[in-house]
Amino acid sequence: MTTDSGSTSIPLHLVDLRPTLSGAEMAAVLVPPRQFDTASFESYRPDRDYPSQGETLHRMRDFAASWAPAKGGGFFSRAKKLPAAKPGIYLDGGFGVGKTHLLAALWHAAPGPKYFGTFIEFTALVGALGYLETVNLLKGAKLIAIDEFELDDPGDTMMMTRLLGDLVATGTKIAATSNTPPNALGEGRFAAQDFLREIQALADRFEIIRIDGTDYRRRDIEGHAKTFTAEQLGVEVDRLAAAGETFTADSFGEVIQFLGSLHPSKYVKLLDSLDALVLTEVVELTNQTDALRFVAFIDRVYDAQLSILASGVPLDGVFAGDMMNGGYRKKYLRSVSRLIASTQR
Secondary structure (H helix, E strand, O other): OEOOOOOEOOOEOHHHOOOOOOHHHHHHOOOOOHHHOOOOOOOOOOOOOOHHHHHHHHHHHHHHHHHOOOOOOOOOOOOOOOOOOOOEEEEEEOOOOOHHHHHHHHHHHOOOOEEEEEHHHHHHHHHHHOHHHHHHHHOOOOEEEEEOOOOOOHHHHHHHHHHHHHHHOOOOEEEEEEOOOHHHOOOOOOOHHHHHHHHHHHHOOEEEEEEOOOOHHHHOOOOOOOOEOHHHHHHHHHHHHHOOOOEEEEEHHHHHHHHOOOOHHHHHHHOOOOOEEEEEEEOOEOOHHHHHHHHHHHHHHHHOOOEEEEEEOOHHHOEOOOHHHOOOHHHHHHHHHHHHHHHOO
């Protein structure tokens, strides 16, 4: 497509973009996704049908209160000392029950310095900077908030256990969310019993809170991810261009291949300044490595609040075969929820 002057403008092609991201830039973006810029405890709306949501809100407020200045009771004060709390709080629950909102609210309530990122962003930081430099960068933080805490291999288990232990030892508090309680991390994905000591050490750092509920993304959105015929998609592309939207247009197969050439830590930079993604000829994924990369990519697409317009197989049906019944089931279910929401914006 060309502008009136004849110069190429849109659509861009995702596969032509080559983002670079230094360690310092990676640390600078360790903040909540933009849809949670104003997240607060006050704006969280617990579902009355699930009392654990209100209870979790109360306990998160209590955790945030640990940063409040201690009130002097005087020399003769008989105020009871509260028992020492664990340095971490861990929200375990299903998809779309408000875990990330509460984690972001806690981050906003905490004093700085503080960092907020997904599990993969923190492991990528270690990969980019090295372990010791990462510790030195994060040391002194009042809070490390880790969203989507999921361990996919034993190396990550041991590294994150060590990293959190080193930070907690210097006074940092940890908050995390996951769809799996920490003593079950790794189940179905690697020989968890061989790493039980490391996993237990990780779990011991957290107060574990179970939060129940239904996926808020599905309360008003039902059915499948929206899909278009090739002709319909062409009309939608013209509509995006006429509206001045910035978008990329690529075949699904090319995007999957491209993601394999790019470290997941760069997915955030890849999506900078985009409003939408157009994917043509979507097909089922049969390779689990490709599927997991796509899950990580969709997490970043969802965080950036981008719309997805696609043709071919509905995107909530791309995880083929036994993927939805294996050890990564919860990851895929979360991604399906986000794909449905992203195609119906």
